[in-house]
Amino acid sequence: MSLTRRLVFGSNPRRTAVRVLVLAAVSFVTFRWVLMPIRAEGISMLPTYRSGSLNLVNRLAFVYGTPQRGDIIAIRLAGPHVLYVKRIVALPGERFSMIQGQAYIDGVPLSEPYVRERRPWDVPEVTLTPREYFVIGDNRGMRASDHDFGRVDVTRIVGRVIF
Amino acid sequence: MTRRRLAGVAGVVALAAVGFLVWSRWGSNDDRVIRERLEALRTEVNRSTTDGLANVARAASIGSYFTEDVVVDLGEGSAPIRGRLTLMGIAERLQARTAEFRMELDDVTIEMIPGGTTADGTLTASFIRRNATGEESRDAREFGLGLVKAGGTWRIARVTAIDVLR
Numbered sequence: 001m002s003l004t005r006r007l008v009f010g011s012n013p014r015r016t017a018v019r020v021l022v023l024a025a026v027s028f029v030t031f032r033w034v035l036m037p038i039r040a041e042g043i044s045m046l047p048t049y050r051s052g053s054l055n056l057v058n059r060l061a062f063v064y065g066t067p068q069r070g071d072i073i074a075i076r077l078a079g080p081h082v083l084y085v086k087r088i089v090a091l092p093g094e095r096f097s098m099i100q101g102q103a104y105i106d107g108v109p110l111s112e113p114y115v116r117e118r119r120p121w122d123v124p125e126v127t128l129t130p131r132e133y134f135v136i137g138d139n140r141g142m143r144a145s146d147h148d149f150g151r152v153d154v155t156r157i158v159g160r161v162i163f
Numbered sequence: 164m165t166r167r168r169l170a171g172v173a174g175v176v177a178l179a180a181v182g183f184l185v186w187s188r189w190g191s192n193d194d195r196v197i198r199e200r201l202e203a204l205r206t207e208v209n210r211s212t213t214d215g216l217a218n219v220a221r222a223a224s225i226g227s228y229f230t231e232d233v234v235v236d237l238g239e240g241s242a243p244i245r246g247r248l249t250l251m252g253i254a255e256r257l258q259a260r261t262a263e264f265r266m267e268l269d270d271v272t273i274e275m276i277p278g279g280t281t282a283d284g285t286l287t288a289s290f291i292r293r294n295a296t297g298e299e300s301r302d303a304r305e306f307g308l309g310l311v312k313a314g315g316t317w318r319i320a321r322v323t324a325i326d327v328l329r
Contacts (some may be wrong), residue, residue, distance in 0.1 A: 028317035041301045051298065077305040077327055078287040079270025084303075084327065135328065 044137030061160035074158040086135035097125035119143030222255035238324035284308040
């Protein structure tokens with residue numbers, strides 16, 4: 001066996017082929033159903049995520065637990081190819097409001113160290129149903145009208161964004 | 164199990180997986196035709212013109228993808244657009260603005276309704292705009308569709324914006 005062939009196929013080509021197939025299958029399953037790669041677009045999650053950054057969504061994050069306040073989650077639209085990435089600020093059953101840029105949960109001010117700039121957004125109080133979370137991006141320095149945020153049904157949550 | 168038999172089983176499983184993927188992706192003939200129509204509509208919307216007459220032709224072409232009594236409901240804050248002519252008028256007037264962005268359609272699902280002449284669908288429409296520095300921003304929305312087959316041609320009869328974040 002020539003050196004080139006040996007470098008490409010290894011000393012046992014059949015075993016190498018099996019390894020390649022197994023690696024391809026594991027990668028396919030991992031990146032399709034477990035850790036879904038996404039590319040952030042837009043500025044609504046600044047400064048946490050910049051536009052163009054590559055991130056992973058852990059689709060199994062909420063199999064044995066429920067989303068928590070502060071979690072950054074991926075939210076599906078019609079399918080998994082275009083997702084919203086937002087942070088959970090209020091949990092099911094809670095009352096959420098925002099006055100002059102300050103978020104309130106059940107009337108108590110919410111500490112949000114991840115927010116760097118604040119515009120005086122106002123959000124009328126809403127009470128979340130047992131299946132709803134309230135989500136917003138971290139960039140509050142933009143106009144509220146340019147920012148998608150609000151109540152999301154639990155069935156829309158794809159997973160937790162990591163990295 | 165011998166190695167040869169194992170390879171045979173793996174081959175059958177791989178073939179079944181490929182068959183399932185092909186079946187789930189292309190589905191029935193009508194499903195495929197509807198997807199092709201939506202893709203053609205996307206191409207038409209993304210075609211930019213500066214010529215006045217071409218602009219009218221483009222609006223008419225876009226209108227041909229919709230039924231005469233189409234209803235486009237963009238959700239809270241805007242009145243529904245009723246009728247193909249109204250839609251064509253809007254497409255013509257907004258040409259200068261729509262030329263600034265590119266539309267993409269993702270995650271198209273089509274559900275045929277028994278009878279074979281109507282179908283429901285959902286998709287994500289993204290409107291991608293490039294600013295002066297070349298950076299792109301994407302505004303994505305989910306839409307529900309109602310489609311009707313008349314005279315052998317599938318047309319969109321209803322478009323409803325779905326608010327994922329309420």
